Amino acid sequence: MKYLLIACLAFLNMQVACAQADPPGPYLFCYFKNNGQDGLHLAYSYDGYSFTALKNDSSFLKPVVSKDKLMRDPCILRGADGQFHMVWTVSWNAKGIGYASSPDLIHWGEQQYVPVMEQKDSARNCWAPEITYDVKNKQYMIYWATTITGKFPADTAVEKGYNHRIYYVTTKDFKQFSKTKLLYDPGFNVIDASIVPDGKRFIMFLKDETLRPVAQKNIHIAVSDQLTTGFSKPSPPITGNYWAEGPTAIRIDGQWIVFFDKYRDHKYGAVASKDLINWTDISDKIRMPPGLRHGTVFRITRDELTVLLK
Secondary structure (H helix, E strand, O other): OHHHHHHHHHHHHHHHHHHHOOOOOOEEEEEEOOOOOOOEEEEEEOOOOEOEEOHHHOOOEOOOOOOOOOOEEEEEEEOOOOOEEEEEEOOOOOOOEEEEEEOOOOOOOOOEEEOOOOOOOOEOOOEEEEEEEEOOOOEEEEEEEEOEOOOOOOOOOOOOOOOOEEEEEEEOOOOOOOOOEEEEOOOOOEEEEEEEEEOOEEEEEEEEOOOOOOOOOEEEEEEEOOOOOOOOOOOOOOOOOOOOEEEEEEEEOOEEEEEEEEOOOOEEEEEEEOOOOOOEEOHHHOEOOOOOEEEEEEEOOHHHHHHHHO
């Protein structure tokens, strides 16, 4: 009887563990190549480590908005409405971002230029926009990095006068947007914020863009109980002795995997952690399409992947 009880408890614990485990793939990675002129690229994976380009690594969507017509740093999020919503960098120096939506990642609606910083005469750019959904407030937050000339004290740590902070707008329908506000100022030049929900809190992965006197160019974490405010001071770097940018994170098999662009080395890297404190470099375990640049990882269904493979 004793051993039967132990066995039953073990079985129940296993069932609970399985119920709490992260759902399996497939996974998709959206990205750009070269300078982003040819548009959106997609790669898939069943295990979240080895990704294969779809459509022979050709574009799924050509950029048409803004003067430069670029589609850099794409971020795709499946919304509460079931649609895939995408934002991207349209130019090196535009005051707005690109937006489009799709039911299946193949057929896309009209591309829109969202003028999120047009009201700021001294804004220089809008880089690497991303989207996060706020379940509690039933709204989306779009956020990006901008330099506003003279807004923050200039110092020798910035290059070409860029001194970014993270700004945001909120929307419920991608038609009407809130007033642009400052989201995060860690006290240094910061870009490439990527925020994911973690229970009742939000985890921001971000890049320290400091160049001098000692180059940082590494990824950190900040945490908040609210999506639009209250993010903590950045953690120590979670990446190693190389330049990294464009973090994107997902949970796989009970641990966090953060992918990032090792842009000076022309390859991708990744680190893993179970507690967001202790990190292990697993760059040697991932496989990405050649030439892949700053993108976002997310889950799709097997039916959706079957359609994409066709």
